Amino acid sequence: MKKLFIYLLILLPLAGSSQQRNGELVDLTHSFSQESLYWVTAKQFKLEEVAKGETEKGYYYSANNFETAEHGGTHIDAPIHFAAGGQSTDEIPLENLIGDAVKIDVSDKALKDPDYLISIADLKDWEAVNGEIATGSIVLFQTGFGKYYPDAKKYLGTEERGPDAVAKLHFPGLSAEAASWLIENRKIKAVGIDTASIDYGQSTDFAAHVALMTQNVPAFENVANLDRLPAKGFRVIALPMKIKDGSGGPLRIIAIK
Amino acid sequence: MKKLFIYLLILLPLAGSSQQRNGELVDLTHSFSQESLYWVTAKQFKLEEVAKGETEKGYYYSANNFETAEHGGTHIDAPIHFAAGGQSTDEIPLENLIGDAVKIDVSDKALKDPDYLISIADLKDWEAVNGEIATGSIVLFQTGFGKYYPDAKKYLGTEERGPDAVAKLHFPGLSAEAASWLIENRKIKAVGIDTASIDYGQSTDFAAHVALMTQNVPAFENVANLDRLPAKGFRVIALPMKIKDGSGGPLRIIAIK
Numbered sequence: 366m367k368k369l370f371i372y373l374l375i376l377l378p379l380a381g382s383s384q385q386r387n388g389e390l391v392d393l394t395h396s397f398s399q400e401s402l403y404w405v406t407a408k409q410f411k412l413e414e415v416a417k418g419e420t421e422k423g424y425y426y427s428a429n430n431f432e433t434a435e436h437g438g439t440h441i442d443a444p445i446h447f448a449a450g451g452q453s454t455d456e457i458p459l460e461n462l463i464g465d466a467v468k469i470d471v472s473d474k475a476l477k478d479p480d481y482l483i484s485i486a487d488l489k490d491w492e493a494v495n496g497e498i499a500t501g502s503i504v505l506f507q508t509g510f511g512k513y514y515p516d517a518k519k520y521l522g523t524e525e526r527g528p529d530a531v532a533k534l535h536f537p538g539l540s541a542e543a544a545s546w547l548i549e550n551r552k553i554k555a556v557g558i559d560t561a562s563i564d565y566g567q568s569t570d571f572a573a574h575v576a577l578m579t580q581n582v583p584a585f586e587n588v589a590n591l592d593r594l595p596a597k598g599f600r601v602i603a604l605p606m607k608i609k610d611g612s613g614g615p616l617r618i619i620a621i622k
Numbered sequence: 623m624k625k626l627f628i629y630l631l632i633l634l635p636l637a638g639s640s641q642q643r644n645g646e647l648v649d650l651t652h653s654f655s656q657e658s659l660y661w662v663t664a665k666q667f668k669l670e671e672v673a674k675g676e677t678e679k680g681y682y683y684s685a686n687n688f689e690t691a692e693h694g695g696t697h698i699d700a701p702i703h704f705a706a707g708g709q710s711t712d713e714i715p716l717e718n719l720i721g722d723a724v725k726i727d728v729s730d731k732a733l734k735d736p737d738y739l740i741s742i743a744d745l746k747d748w749e750a751v752n753g754e755i756a757t758g759s760i761v762l763f764q765t766g767f768g769k770y771y772p773d774a775k776k777y778l779g780t781e782e783r784g785p786d787a788v789a790k791l792h793f794p795g796l797s798a799e800a801a802s803w804l805i806e807n808r809k810i811k812a813v814g815i816d817t818a819s820i821d822y823g824q825s826t827d828f829a830a831h832v833a834l835m836t837q838n839v840p841a842f843e844n845v846a847n848l849d850r851l852p853a854k855g856f857r858v859i860a861l862p863m864k865i866k867d868g869s870g871g872p873l874r875i876i877a878i879k
Contacts, residue, residue: 390716396866408672408687412865415665415691424832425706427869430665432689434672439864449682459647459876575681604861604874607696608669609655612684617861617874619716 391620393557393601394439395589400515402561402587403437405523405530410437435613439587441605442563446612447571448578454611457583461554464503466601466620467495468594472509475537479522480567481508482540488547495596498551503601507591508537511559514587522566538565541572548580555603557585557618585618594620648877650814650858651696652846657772659818659844660694662780662787667694692870696844698862699820703869704828705835711868714840718811721760723858723877724752725851729766732794736779737824738765739797745804752853755808760858764848765794768816771844779823795822798829805837812860814842814875842875851877 395401401410410433417427435454436442444451469491475481483506492498513519522535537560544563547553556563556577563584564573577584585603603618605611652658658667667690674684692711693699701708726748732738740763749755770776779792794817801820804810813820813834820841821830834841842860860875862868 390720392716392864394864396712396864397868398866407685412867419706422827424828425704426828427702428664428691428693429865429869430689430691431865432687434685434687436685445684447682449676455653459649463647570679571681571683602859602861604859604876606863606872607649607651607653607874608686608688609653610669611654612686615863615872617864619861 388622391590391593391622393588393590393618393620394616395514395587397431397433397438397615401438402515402517402520403434404561405521405526405534406528407434407437408432409434433615435608435611436586439585439589439616439618440613441603441616442574442578442584442586442613443611444578444581444583446578447574451578452581452583454605454608454614457605461583462603462605464501464554464600465499466503466505466599467491467498467597468505468507468591470507470596471537472507475508475510479535479537480565481537482565483538483543484540485543485546488543491596498547498553500552501554502551503555503557503603504547504553505557505588505591505594505601506539506559508558508560510536511589511591514589521561534566536560536562536566538568539563539573541576544573544576548577548582553582555583555585557588557601557603559588559591560586562586585616588618595622598622645879648847648850648879650845650847650875650877651873652771652844654690654695654872658695659772659774659777660691661818662778662783662791663785664691664694665689666691690872692865692868693843696842696846696873696875697870698860698873699831699835699841699843699870700868701835701838701840703835704831708835709838711862711865711871714862718840719860719862721758721811721857722756723760723762723856724748724755724854725762725764725848727764727853728794729764732765732767736792736794737822738794739822740795740800741797742800742803745800748853755804755810757809759808759810760812760814760860761804761810762814762845762848762851762858763796763816765815765817767793768846768848771846778818791823793817793819793823795825796820796830798833801830801833805834805839810839812840812842814845814858814860816845816848817843819843842873845875852879855879
């Protein structure tokens with residue numbers, strides 16, 4: 366029995382993490398289309414049909430071109446987006462884009478206050494219930510605003526576009542203090558949120574971006590389907606289009622429950 | 623000892639698959655830049671700088687727009703690319719893009735013959751050495767041409783562009799017969815190759831594409847770093863940009879050894 370005990374001690378943790386990987390896949394990505402939401406001053410997604418239908422040679426063929434800003438729809442902010450010398454999209458280590466993750470749900474507060482800022486107290490409240498956020502986690506924030514996508518008026522606070530619309534943006538975000546706390550105390554790999562920006566809509570200094578990106582921590586924005594995730598016990602795989610020298614780019618992000 | 627044996631019988635396979643997941647990550651993706659290789663008639667990747675540098679408000683900010691054809695650089699062909707009614711990029715089930723994979727190395731033959739077609743015999747030769755390709759595998763083909771990327775003359779057979787350059791394309795590919803054999807006999811999820819197309823450069827009927835895509839089997843093209851993979855015992859995660867109604871799109875593809 367002693368031998369058995371030792372074998373189990375070695376094998377059970379491996380078996381446990383394997384069960385996670387073999388679990389349900391959840392797509393946390395909004396599709397790109399003309400409905401995709403972009404920053405009010407950014408170029409929007411546009412698909413141009415090049416071919417569609419039977420060819421002279423008898424086979425079917427369809428193909429498209431597209432154009433877009435890097436920062437729209439479900440996308441990544443690479444550190445260089447807000448930090449001189451930060452990693453560009455192609456430089457972010459894969460190890461920082463894949464790993465155990467937690468979800469912090471602040472939707473009770475944020476849905477009542479579109480200018481809500483996620484605080485250090487929100488992080489500590491989560492830990493009081495769920496235990497400490499493990500070192501190197503990916504931290505996803507559910508504000509509840511994801512359910513409004515792609516309704517610009519509800520999701521962004523305005524359906525207007527252009528420079529004058531920036532002041533009319535109202536959606537929740539992460540405070541710079543909470544961002545710094547997570548980096549210093551929990552060495553997080555990355556953050557994600559179900560709004561258009563990790564900073565709240567009324568931000569003018571983008572302090573959460575700066576806090577994260579100067580420490581080479583990327584952010585996932587316009588993340589979908591966070592309501593389908595538990596508070597913990599899942600993994601995230603977030604693979605951006607590999608744009609050389611990119612400041613961000615389209616992101617396919619999934620969870621494994 | 624009988625009890626121990628039963629425990630090990632249950633736990634060892636789980637431990638084995640877990641070891642895989644905790645292994646080395648290999649990026650199988652070429653970066654997108656003005657050097658990226660595209661089909662000779664397709665729109666190429668173009669990055670346009672929108673902002674770069676310190677702002678008036680004291681923080682650094684960089685952002686870009688880009689435009690591209692769906693089919694260039696490391697990308698996916700969605701089934702609808704060559705099959706009416708086939709899945710579009712956003713419709714491909716995640717389960718078909720993630721899974722155990724094998725690598726079939728035909729570079730000895732293909733590097734000597736740029737018009738080489740991978741045959742059913744090549745598949746059977748691989749199985750004779752490595753065992754049967756498991757049902758539901760992702761199958762990657764290493765022709766050796768990956769090492770030429772992004773040198774168009776060597777990789778595509780021509781550095782010319784435009785309709786007249788199509789006849790000058792010379793690079794290896796998968797035969798339609800081998801594609802059909804893999805679908806019928808091994809129920810594969812997807813295929814990938816380190817050339818510009820799953821059909822060889824001299825193809826005029828794109829028969830491998832048609833064989834695969836009419837069965838909703840996607841193809842990964844311009845895959846990088848296949849020389850860093852073993853013949854088997856690794857997993858692939860291939861996450862395309864989620865383009866609604868897309869016929870393909872930029873793909874971030876990685877392996878876990």
